[in-house]
Amino acid sequence: MASLNVGSLGEYIREQRRNAQYSLRQLAEVAGVSNPYLSQIERGLRKPSAEILQQIAKALRISAETLYVQAGILEERDGDAPALRAAILADPLLNERQKQALLAVYEAFLKENRETGESSGAAAATGTVPATPPAGSADADADADADADADTGATG
Amino acid sequence: MASLNVGSLGEYIREQRRNAQYSLRQLAEVAGVSNPYLSQIERGLRKPSAEILQQIAKALRISAETLYVQAGILEERDGDAPALRAAILADPLLNERQKQALLAVYEAFLKENRETGESSGAAAATGTVPATPPAGSADADADADADADADTGATG
């Protein structure tokens, strides 16, 4: 696996963790992995197995597939727009009429966004749900420190 | 990972390999893994990484996702309504309002289907494509031997 992918995986996990306002130890605990290992993963020093990615994803409340894609072990649904199209078409719980209807709604929204130039440019593009940290802590201070570390990490 | 899953993974790979009429060594070579390791995988003695599964799947000309599902590192798609939910929430081209709207439509369809008991239950099977073996060999004999081994392997 190219270290480039592993690097982006770690950055991605760190980003999601911060979005969720978890400290490294908090996420490690919730995910059931050791905090040093999670640190190494975030810094791209280790390449975690799919099981570990699954655990991390679950703790971050994102889909495991998202992390698999980042790790390069799953193909991206290439093209964000086609991804949802494919998902709609592949959903076994919908019949053909409903699929087409959903697609039509989706296309209408895309068109609307193109015309208004509006989209959810929120950083939570991956559907991250900011979770409350498990324990109270000096959140403001932790964020400040985390930002400084993030700059350092980007160098790695 | 429960050894049960690993066991079924190995059995599945062996089955697909036989369908493709590959010997263990042939598949190992095409997949780019060592033949002893492939043997161990098939017998459930080792739990391969996603990368190895990817290589094996490619050699067998099946989707990697199929093997991921067998290995338990990917959720099976069928009946997995949350997958489309996740896709909607993950789509970066939609804003929050549109995401919620699409989800509402989706939920309405699911409810409709539950009441009518109707859905397009087209099950896209794993689509195994038997491939021709890379080299000619005593296929009949190899199959006979392989069957005997298969029985032994099932005991393990």
Added chain:
DNA sequence: CCCGCCCGCTTGCAATTGCAAGCAAGCCGC
């Protein structure tokens, strides 16, 4: 008999993965 080829599997080992124990630094209250 021999040899060569094929088959699947055994075994020992190096590299990798994931962890436990612990470090250093920052912040806060006394």
Added chain:
DNA sequence: GCGGCTTGCTTGCAATTGCAAGCGGGCGGG
């Protein structure tokens, strides 16, 4: 100042992963 707590990271180690070298067996041809 101190101690207690939090933070992210370092380090050594055990277990696991994947491989190379090789085994034993079957088959066919000389």
